[in-house]
Amino acid sequence: xxxxxxxxxxxxxxxxxxxxxxxxxxxxxxxxxxxxxxxxxxxxxxxxxxxxxxxxxxxxxxxxxxxxxxxxxxxxxxxxxxxxxxxxxxxxxxxxxxxxxxxxxxxxxxxxxxxxxxxxxxxxxxxxxxxxxxxxxxxxxxxxxxxxxxxxxxxxxxxxxxxxxxxxxxxxxxxxxxxxxxxxxxxxxxxxxxxxxxxxxxxxxxxxxxxxxxxxxxxxxxxxxxxxxxxxxxxxxxxxxxxxxxxxxxxxxxxxxxxxxxxxxxxxxxxxxxxxxxxxxxxxxxxxxxxxxxxxxxxxxxxxxxxxxxxxxxxxxxxxxxxxxxxxxxxxxxxxxxxxxxxxxxxxxxxxxxxxxxxxxxxxxxxxxxxxxxxxxxxxxxxxxxxxxxxxxxxxxxxxxxxxxxxxxxxxxxxxxxxxxxxxxxxxxxxx
Numbered sequence: 001x002x003x004x005x006x007x008x009x010x011x012x013x014x015x016x017x018x019x020x021x022x023x024x025x026x027x028x029x030x031x032x033x034x035x036x037x038x039x040x041x042x043x044x045x046x047x048x049x050x051x052x053x054x055x056x057x058x059x060x061x062x063x064x065x066x067x068x069x070x071x072x073x074x075x076x077x078x079x080x081x082x083x084x085x086x087x088x089x090x091x092x093x094x095x096x097x098x099x100x101x102x103x104x105x106x107x108x109x110x111x112x113x114x115x116x117x118x119x120x121x122x123x124x125x126x127x128x129x130x131x132x133x134x135x136x137x138x139x140x141x142x143x144x145x146x147x148x149x150x151x152x153x154x155x156x157x158x159x160x161x162x163x164x165x166x167x168x169x170x171x172x173x174x175x176x177x178x179x180x181x182x183x184x185x186x187x188x189x190x191x192x193x194x195x196x197x198x199x200x201x202x203x204x205x206x207x208x209x210x211x212x213x214x215x216x217x218x219x220x221x222x223x224x225x226x227x228x229x230x231x232x233x234x235x236x237x238x239x240x241x242x243x244x245x246x247x248x249x250x251x252x253x254x255x256x257x258x259x260x261x262x263x264x265x266x267x268x269x270x271x272x273x274x275x276x277x278x279x280x281x282x283x284x285x286x287x288x289x290x291x292x293x294x295x296x297x298x299x300x301x302x303x304x305x306x307x308x309x310x311x312x313x314x315x316x317x318x319x320x321x322x323x324x325x326x327x328x329x330x331x332x333x334x335x336x337x338x339x340x341x342x343x344x345x346x347x348x349x350x351x352x353x354x355x356x357x358x359x360x361x362x363x364x365x366x367x368x369x370x371x372x373x374x375x376x377x378x379x380x381x382x383x384x385x386x387x388x389x390x391x392x393x394x395x396x397x398x399x400x401x402x403x404x405x406x407x408x409x410x411x412x413x414x415x416x417x418x419x420x421x422x423x424x425x426x427x428x429x430x431x432x
Contacts, residue, residue, distance in 0.1 A: 033321050033331045040320030040360075041313060050273055052102040053309065054280050055206040061301030062202065063109035065293055066195055076115035076123075077176075085116065089123040090130065090158045101312050101360075102206075103127035104400045105304045111404060116173055118166030121413055124401070126158035128391040134367070136221075138387065141367050142374070145432060146384060153388050153424050161416045168412055194246050201239040208232045209276065229272050233265070236279060247294055249286060257282020308400050315396025319360045322395075338373055344381040344429030346422065352382035353421040356390030357414060358398075366390050381429020389421040 024030045063072075074080060075088050103124060111120045135154070139147020166173055211228040224231070240258060243249045261282060265275035287298035324330030341352045361369070370383050393414060402410040 029329070029331065032329060033324065036324040036328050036330050037317050037320035039328075040325050041317045043325070044313070044316045044360075046273075048101065049309070050277055050280070051209045052206070053105070053305075053312070055202060055209065056102045056105040057301045057305045057308075058283070058297075059199065059202050059206065060105035060109035060304045061297050061299075062199065063106070063113060064300040065297045066198065067113065072110055072113040072115055076110060076119040080116065080119070082118075085119040086122050086159055086162055089119040089162065090126045090155065101394065101397055101400075102210075104308055104312075104397055104404075107401075108304055108308065108404050114176070116166060116176070117169050117405070117409065118162040118173070120162075121165045122158045122162030124413075125161050125392050125417065126154070129154040129388065130158065134391070137367055141371055142383070146380070146387075149384055149424075149428050150387050153384065157388060157392075157417070157420055160420065161413070164416055165409070165413060169409065190246060194242075198239075198242050198246070201235050201242055204235040205232055205239065208235065232272075232276075243286075248292075249290070249294065253286045257286060307403060311399040311403060312396045315394070315399045316360055319358070319395045323355075323359050338378060341373065341382040341386075342377045342379055344379045344426065346426055348379055348382045349385045349425035349429070350418070350422045352378075352386040352425065353389040353418045356386035356388075356421070357393040357418055358395045359390060360394040360396060361390045379429055380432050381425040381427075383425075384428045385421040385425030388424060389417050393417055 076085050106127070107120060107124045110123065111117075115123075130151075135147055135151045138150050208224075208228050208231045211225055213225050216222050240254045244251055244254055257279065261275045261279040264278055265272070268274045284298065287294050287301075289295075290298075320330060322330050322332050324334070337355055341348050341355075356366075366387060370378070370386060373386075374380075374383055398410065398414060401413065405413075
């Protein structure tokens with residue numbers, strides 16, 4: 001036997017065996033951490049996969065089919081005007097207001113279509129970080145200066161990180177730009193305003209279906225939250241009209257998918273995820289059985305789902321095992337975390353950035369967590385560092401980002417986020 005070829009499989013088998021042999025089953029902390037991991041992945045599947053990720057997969061698939069590569073390269077490509085490219089990337093991300101996982105399919109879509117590494121990573125950071133509702137809630141709960149610092153820091157981060165990524169990988173960007181110059185101009189199947197309306201309807205469904213509950217019981221944000229499913233339903237109907245009018249989908253198919261969805265919405269008014277799921281199944285059945293660009297749309301959507309979803313679920317499971325859920329313990333005791341983020345030392349800010357980067361935060365959940373940590377003695381600088389690193393990154397998102405743009409670019413992107421969050425936290429803690 002040639003052991004030069006077989007030593008790697010042997011090491012894998014030995015590692016798996018030793019892990020199984022020494023797994024500390026029966027130890028209270030380990031058993032509780034495993035339970036917390038299962039709880040977290042169950043919660044993630046219920047709260048994020050259906051309402052967040054599935055619409056994002058369809059949007060990402062649509063980007064790959066219905067958005068011309070020339071359009072992506074014009075606004076976000078390696079040769080695009082830098083002011084325009086980074087402006088579009090940061091504004092697009094802030095409009096979506098999604099979590100670090102939901103932005104991944106959209107990032108994969110524009111990056112695979114030829115977007116430059118700078119604008120693409122600016123979009124990747126800005127989506128979860130520049131969340132208007134989260135910034136307002138931060139100012140109300142954690143203090144006005146913290147909210148302002150988070151807003152300014154997030155906007156600057158998206159631009160600086162994008163520019164740094166472009167500079168670091170400029171040789172690859174130059175090669176990409178030269179290749180893009182040689183590409184022919186693709187034919188456009190429909191005018192821009194139709195494509196814009198099509199994407200706007202899908203983005204509206206994604207945004208309003210996931211509109212978070214605010215702390216107040218009056219005002220505009222609460223009114224939108226109270227009517228979120230009616231608004232989502234309106235845009236779903238508009239989306240159905242668009243599919244029939246511009247994408248050669250028959251009314252009969254739309255009604256076969258839509259009638260059961262409406263019926264279940266009436267029968268289960270307090271379980272909106274049930275009709276939402278039926279609507280997704282109906283759309284999948286319609287698009288998967290068609291040929292041409294509609295069929296290509298489903299195929300592209302399915303490709304993104306296969307690539308991203310398993311990595312996300314595995315990452316959430318590991319994150320829950322190590323850090324638990326908010327208010328619950330994982331393998332790493334929360335007292336260690338709270339004890340290491342007191343004061344405003346460089347280490348405290350760096351540690352807060354690292355914890356924030358690896359921990360999974362659903363949209364807006366970082367605020368009550370930080371409120372509790374501040375009450376336990378966390379410094380204001382580390383709190384801001386965690387706010388700037390946490391929502392934009394997580395262990396699940398890191399695994400997916402690596403599969404999209406490779407290990408080297410992923411390590412650089414994560415390092416930039418952590419370093420900038422650390423420096424900003426130190427400065428903020430010194431000033432305030």
